[in-house]
Amino acid sequence: MYFNVAVIGGGPAGMAAALAAEKKGCSVVVFERDKRLGGILNQCIHNGFGLHYFKEELTGPEYAARFAERVKNAPGITVYDEAMVLSVTPERTVTALSPYAGLITVEAGATVLAMGCRERTAGAIALTGTRPVGIYTAGTAQRLINVDGYSVGKEAVILGSGDIGLIMARRMTFEGVRVKLVLELMPYSSGLKRNIVQCLDDFEIPILYGHTITRVEGAERLRRIYYAEVGEDIRPKPETEKYVDCDTLLLSVGLIPENDLINGIGIKMNPLTSGAVADEYRQTSVPGIFAAGNVLHVHDLVDNVSAEAELAGSAAADYAKGVLSHGEACAVKVGAGVRYTVPQTVYRGTGKVDVYFRTDGVYKNKTLKAESGGETVFSKHRLILTPGEMERIEIDKSKLKDSLTLRLE
Ligand SMILES: Cc1cc2nc3c(=O)[nH]c(=O)nc-3n(C[C@H](O)[C@H](O)[C@H](O)COP(=O)(O)OP(=O)(O)OC[C@H]3O[C@@H](n4cnc5c(N)ncnc54)[C@H](O)[C@@H]3O)c2cc1C
Incomplete structure (x- = not known):
């Protein structure tokens, strides 16, 4: 099967890239491993999305749905959902596996990488202590509460002040969870100022800058975390150690672009972003392979993701047609x-x-x-x-x- 443009990932970046390429008259295929388009926005039920792009305030699912609707109505776009891309080659052969379509192989004139990012876990930060129930990444807790309808605990501490952690501090407060403390290693938050104000200050949730967790305690369920101030070397000062009792710990300690798929295919990576090195058109060092959204660098706002992906999708269309010049x-x-x-x-x-x-x-x-x-x-x-x-x-x-x-x- 041949398509002008193959898009890997059906989140906001993949959808915007696909629409931009189709608008230029290209045949486009989108592969999405989940059951539906929308990416991580489907679990972000709070508002604040689309202020720049749509000039109105939407929830995550509303923002995603607007794009998904356009994709479904675009005659030139084929969507494979529940299709996990297993490999992409420098020659732009994309192989995916789907439970209902089996093994799918397409040749593409250009490819747009739009696989998003994943969260750093307890293992990634070498969290010390026991391994009780009650420790989640903030995004996992978000999915459990917002999509699956579960309660994750009663008294929580959040490690890290990234936007997802801040949003979850407020979300859990709405669910009746007492958020006792947010700990941030750095002397400043890694999240947006608006989220500090709207998600912590408005609910009187305390945040301690320059502090981190030293260990967790609990047999089956988490029961206590210990924390301490850090010195200039960002190491905990043992003499400052304190504890707080809680049954839930959320980790909001960073996002990593989901680039395993392109390991070893010769795409030059930027160690500072953990994404590909890209030019003005978001073309990577391998000609014809473009990248956009969180897979390229972690964005704060989805509006910027959509704008970047439109640029990449449009340039991918030009490349496929042999008219990309600069x-x-x-x-x-x-x-x-x-x-x-x-x-x-x-x-x-x-x-x-x-x-x-x-x-x-x-x-x-x-x-x-x-x-x-x-x-x-x-x-x-x-x-x-x-x-x-x-x-x-x-x-x-x-x-x-x-x-x-x-x-x-
Ligand atoms: C937990 C979480 C909460 C967030 N909350 C906010 C927020 O409140 N406000 C905000 O503006 N931004 C938020 N963001 C940032 C938000 O993710 C981005 O703004 C935007 O969703 C990024 O779009 P994307 O398309 O690059 O990635 P994603 O939305 O992550 O979409 C990537 C898609 O690619 C698919 N995929 C990955 N690998 C494969 C593969 N091999 N084969 C097929 N499909 C694949 C995934 O299933 C996913 O659907 C949040 C991010 C996370 C992780």
Whole structure:
């Protein structure tokens, strides 16, 4: 079977990429391992989605449903749900397994990777202590409560202040769970400021920055966690150890792009994002393979995921038709205060290109500067910049010379 574009993953990124490619007249196939399209948004029943993209406030399932409806009505898009992609080759042969369609193999003119991300687990952070019931990743607890209708516990502590943990602090409070404490290793939250205010402050849930769990205790069920302040080396100071009794611990300690599928097929990876190195069109180092959404770098807002995936899907369509062209390449480099950028390559030409980035710490009263060929091509004063909020700047492509460097001054 041949399709112009094959999309792996039917979350917000996969759906937006598929629609953009179909709009350009391409035949598109979408593989989704779950029973329905929508990705992780199907379990995010809170509101706050779509403020940028749809200019209205939607819940996660509402946001996903709008795209899923469009995908279903798009004549050029074939969807295989319950189809787990097992492999993709550099030549863009995609193999998937489905309980009702068996082994499916397609050849594609271009491929868009949109597999999302997964959560770091207790094993990944080497959590010390016993292994009782009651320890969940925040996303697992979210699915158990919101999709499956279970209660996860009565008294909870949350480790990590990522957005999912913050959202779950509020969600569990609504369910009658007493959220006693949120512990954050860093001196700042890795989540959005709006979530700190709306999910913790509004419910008087305390958060301790610069603190972490030292061990958990409990035979069958979790009964107590110990925690301590951390020093500058981010190691717990034993003399500060305290405990809190609880039957539930949620881990919100980071997301990892779901890239196992592309291990070993020659795609250059960025160790800072754990996603592929990508250019302005979100094309990876293997020609014809594009990536978008959380599989490329972890986004805070799904609105940005949809915009990025439309770009990738549209470029994948152009590639499949042999019409993707661009000007001279300019590497995007990080300077003082900037942790990473996406994309890592932009092209000289006409029009504008958006560059997304995160800072490597909390900065106040700084000027964000972008320079190319020794000249400033973007400059803006910012009152505050934090790693938890992804930033975006717009660069005039005609001003690009050799490389583009972003820094804080
Ligand atoms: C638990 C959790 C809660 C979140 N809450 C919020 C929130 O409140 N607000 C917000 O703006 N953002 C939230 N996010 C971020 C949100 O995930 C992203 O904004 C957005 O959903 C990312 O879209 P995506 O398509 O890249 O990934 P996903 O939504 O994760 O979709 C990826 C899809 O790919 C499929 N897939 C993966 N591998 C394969 C394979 N091998 N074969 C076939 N299919 C595959 C998965 O089943 C999934 O459906 C949350 C993320 C998580 C993990």
